[in-house]
Amino acid sequence: MYSFTERIRYTEIDENRNLSLTSIINFMQDCCIYEAEDGGIGIDWLKEHHTAWMLTSWQVKILRRPVFCEHVKITTWACGFRHFLGKRNFTIENSETGELLIYAYSEWAYVNTETGKPERNVPEKEIEVYGIREPLDREFEKGRIPVPETLEAVAPITVTALHLDTNHHVNNGQYVALACSVLPKGTASFTDFRCEVRQQSVLGDILFPYISEQDGITTVVLNDQEGKPKLIARFAKNQP
Numbered sequence: 001m002y003s004f005t006e007r008i009r010y011t012e013i014d015e016n017r018n019l020s021l022t023s024i025i026n027f028m029q030d031c032c033i034y035e036a037e038d039g040g041i042g043i044d045w046l047k048e049h050h051t052a053w054m055l056t057s058w059q060v061k062i063l064r065r066p067v068f069c070e071h072v073k074i075t076t077w078a079c080g081f082r083h084f085l086g087k088r089n090f091t092i093e094n095s096e097t098g099e100l101l102i103y104a105y106s107e108w109a110y111v112n113t114e115t116g117k118p119e120r121n122v123p124e125k126e127i128e129v130y131g132i133r134e135p136l137d138r139e140f141e142k143g144r145i146p147v148p149e150t151l152e153a154v155a156p157i158t159v160t161a162l163h164l165d166t167n168h169h170v171n172n173g174q175y176v177a178l179a180c181s182v183l184p185k186g187t188a189s190f191t192d193f194r195c196e197v198r199q200q201s202v203l204g205d206i207l208f209p210y211i212s213e214q215d216g217i218t219t220v221v222l223n224d225q226e227g228k229p230k231l232i233a234r235f236a237k238n239q240p
Contacts, residue, residue: 001133002035003075005095008066018065021193022177025058028090028104029172031076039129043166051119053086053108054200055172059140060104060193071095079135081127084110084118089136105140113167145194145232148219151210154182157222159205170201179220179233182209190218195233199224207231 012023019027036042046052066072073095080087085107092102112119157178165171170178176195201207207230208223222231 001075001077002031002038003073004031004034005071005073008068008070008072010068013068017068019067021060021180022173024060024062024092024102025176026173027072027074027092028076028106031074031090032088035076036129041123041126041129046113049123050112050114052111052113052167054111054167055106055197056085056109057107057196058104058172058176058194059106060102061138062102062191062193064099064101066092066094066101072101077133078130079105079133081122081130081132084120084122086110086130087135091136103136103138105136105138141194145196145219145234147221147229147232148212148214151212151219151221154209154211157181157207157209159201159203159207161203163201164203167200168202170205172197175201175222175231176233178207179209179222179231182211182220183218183235184211184213190235190237192236192238193234195231196229197231199228199230201230 006027008019012019014020033042071094073093074090075093076088076090078086079089088106088108090104090106091100093100110119110122111117159170163170163174163178175197179195206225208225210221210223212219216237218235220233221229224230
């Protein structure tokens with residue numbers, strides 16, 4: 001289990017002074033990266049072994065959004081591992097009161113960066129550093145995100161250098177930000193977020209967003225030029 005504390009910055013909030021979804025994702029992503037770096041299995045280690053942990057899905061449950069200047073504690077731990085697939089939980093709490101604000105579940109694939117294929121031989125050192133703890137005692141949805149039959153196309157998005165990270169792909173937080181960028185005004189009050197990363201995107205790729213709003217659920221799909229989903233995201237309120 002690994003934690004760090006933070007104070008909500010102005011650059012991390014939305015127009016209502018609440019922590020934005022992109023910042024929530026960034027906090028959680030940073031937490032597991034800090035754990036890896038402090039354990040000696042971070043960016044340089046992965047580069048040496050030509051591997052990377054690639055996110056395949058998020059499920060984020062928001063009980064209350066942290067507000068500007070609030071002090072928070074972000075915690076993560078590995079909660080499952082099989083073959084090349086890793087499972088990880090996260091929590092964000094008020095660091096002064098212990099109030100649980102946000103909790104999440106994620107899945108990751110261990111990938112060979114030279115071949116782009118799953119790498120089953122995860123080094124023992126990585127398994128030892130992360131360890132496996134009991135999963136968070138909360139309910140999360142199973143199965144893939146259902147995609148509505150009817151979707152409305154919106155303006156294409158071109159991937160720029162600002163969207164990339166050290167893997168030379170669109171960063172997880174940036175992927176979420178791109179999905180959020182096509183949301184209609186007024187949908188930022190969602191409490192449940194799910195997404196699936198089906199394909200990575202690189203510099204110069206053109207993403208074709210589609211959106212659907214049905215029964216209080218907003219679905220955003222970012223397709224490639226052939227119409228295949230790269231990212232599927234769902235924004236909802238009070239889903240189980």
